[in-house]
Amino acid sequence: MISIEQDLLPLLKKHFGYDSFKPNQLSIIEDALGKKDVLAIMPTGGGKSLCYQLTALALEGTAIVISPLIALMKDQVDVLKANGIAAEYYNSSQSQETQQEILKKLEKGELKLFYVAPESLGFFNGILENLNISLFAVDEAHCISSWGHDFRTAYTQLGGLKRRFPNIPVMALTATADKTTQDDIVDQLRIPHAERHLASFNRPNLYLDVKPAQDRIKHILDFLDDRPFESGIIYCLSRKSTESIAEKLKNAGFKAKAYHAGMSSDERSSVQEEFITDKVPIIAATIAFGMGIDKSNVRWVIHYNLPKNIEGYYQEIGRGGRDGLPAHALLFYSFADVAQLRRFITQSENADVEYAKLERMQQFAEALSCRRIALLNYFGEQVTEGCGNCDICNSPPAYFDATLLAQKVCSG
Ligand code: ADP
Numbered sequence: 001m002i003s004i005e006q007d008l009l010p011l012l013k014k015h016f017g018y019d020s021f022k023p024n025q026l027s028i029i030e031d032a033l034g035k036k037d038v039l040a041i042m043p044t045g046g047g048k049s050l051c052y053q054l055t056a057l058a059l060e061g062t063a064i065v066i067s068p069l070i071a072l073m074k075d076q077v078d079v080l081k082a083n084g085i086a087a088e089y090y091n092s093s094q095s096q097e098t099q100q101e102i103l104k105k106l107e108k109g110e111l112k113l114f115y116v117a118p119e120s121l122g123f124f125n126g127i128l129e130n131l132n133i134s135l136f137a138v139d140e141a142h143c144i145s146s147w148g149h150d151f152r153t154a155y156t157q158l159g160g161l162k163r164r165f166p167n168i169p170v171m172a173l174t175a176t177a178d179k180t181t182q183d184d185i186v187d188q189l190r191i192p193h194a195e196r197h198l199a200s201f202n203r204p205n206l207y208l209d210v211k212p213a214q215d216r217i218k219h220i221l222d223f224l225d226d227r228p229f230e231s232g233i234i235y236c237l238s239r240k241s242t243e244s245i246a247e248k249l250k251n252a253g254f255k256a257k258a259y260h261a262g263m264s265s266d267e268r269s270s271v272q273e274e275f276i277t278d279k280v281p282i283i284a285a286t287i288a289f290g291m292g293i294d295k296s297n298v299r300w301v302i303h304y305n306l307p308k309n310i311e312g313y314y315q316e317i318g319r320g321g322r323d324g325l326p327a328h329a330l331l332f333y334s335f336a337d338v339a340q341l342r343r344f345i346t347q348s349e350n351a352d353v354e355y356a357k358l359e360r361m362q363q364f365a366e367a368l369s370c371r372r373i374a375l376l377n378y379f380g381e382q383v384t385e386g387c388g389n390c391d392i393c394n395s396p397p398a399y400f401d402a403t404l405l406a407q408k409v410c411s412g
């Protein structure tokens with residue numbers, strides 16, 4: 001019997017240096033230790049990796065971790081090794097020699113954690129059967145669902161794991177999965193009875209605000225006049241508009257720069273650096289900006305254009321107010337954006353799903369009731385009480401509102 005006080009907390013302290021768990025970590029770990037399958041939905045930075053790492057340390061045998069990005073695997077394994085944990089990863093970029101060495105360790109049962117990309121998993125058919133496996137952890141589990149926002153074909157093979165190893169618990173983890181995607185993950189992985197742990201998606205310090213897109217630039221300049229020294233991000237759909245917006249803000253006396261994937265990687269990292277160190281507090285960017293940027297004092301996030309789905313919107317506004325202090329999320333809504341996004345989707349392989357997601361985004365922007373309720377319900381959280389920290393709660397729509405009416409007519 002594994003005890004929290006005598007086993008888990010000491011392991012947490014010894015290997016990771018922490019005294020307590022983050023929300024949901026302990027209950028997720030306890031379920032996995034009890035041989036239950038688990039679906040864990042936790043926000044970015046919520047501490048998902050530790051859930052399977054600590055489970056692996058507490059159990060006999062080797063945990064197999066399926067993770068989509070070589071860079072992520074390498075980072076995690078480096079940190080684990082530095083903390084004295086026997087971990088390795090395996091992928092096609094390694095030399096044959098290294099691969100052989102790692103295979104030997106794996107087969108001798110010397111590893112507590114073994115990381116592998118879904119694309120390489122096929123290679124281990126016949127090898128896995130001979131191992132003492134403690135756990136299968138599927139990180140970024142939304143990649144298995146075509147309803148998710150990052151579908152990867154190789155993930156679909158993972159359904160076979162439960163068939164081949166019915167008694168080994170599966171822990172699926174992701175930060176973004178709406179209710180439909182959650183159900184699909186559980187289906188695809190064949191873990192219908194998985195315990196679902198949904199961390200709250202609520203970020204109560206973010207003020208949610210939606211405005212019609214007329215006179216956006218003027219509106220932004222007024223908005224910035226009220227908060228001249230604050231740091232923020234303006235997300236735009238096109239590279240060209242990031243540049244033209246940055247230019248307009250500079251002309252109005254603000255320190256602003258553009259960021260998009262068309263810039264050289266040197267330019268991009270220098271802009272990112274200037275933003276993080278507050279030298280340039282305002283960035284007009286495409287959604288390429290923000291991944292892995294850890295800046296706690298972003299006070300506002302503006303969407304100059306409508307995001308293509310709620311997952312993206314949520315992720316982008318989530319870069320605001322990480323320090324827990326109030327931050328403002330302002331979304332400009334126009335039907336022209338909807339039309340343009342629809343044109344993009346026409347070219348996509350996954351068009352039906354993307355249309356449906358865009359429609360939900362549009363409904364969010366047009367809603368006449370609490371924004372936060374809509375957002376949280378989208379992620380499967382049951383909330384009914386208005387938040388008091390969004391434009392709608394702040395000033396409920398009047399009987400007749402010409403702007404809203406115009407939007408309705410246009411989008412009908
Ligand atoms: P996620 O994958 O959910 O985005 P990570 O697993 O990368 O999050 O963890 C985010 C950060 O939280 C890491 O720096 C990790 O070390 C830290 N962390 C994890 N668990 C704890 C804990 N119990 N106490 C304090 N920090 C933690």
Ligand code: MG
Binds near residue numbers: 048049
């Ligand atoms: Mg993670």
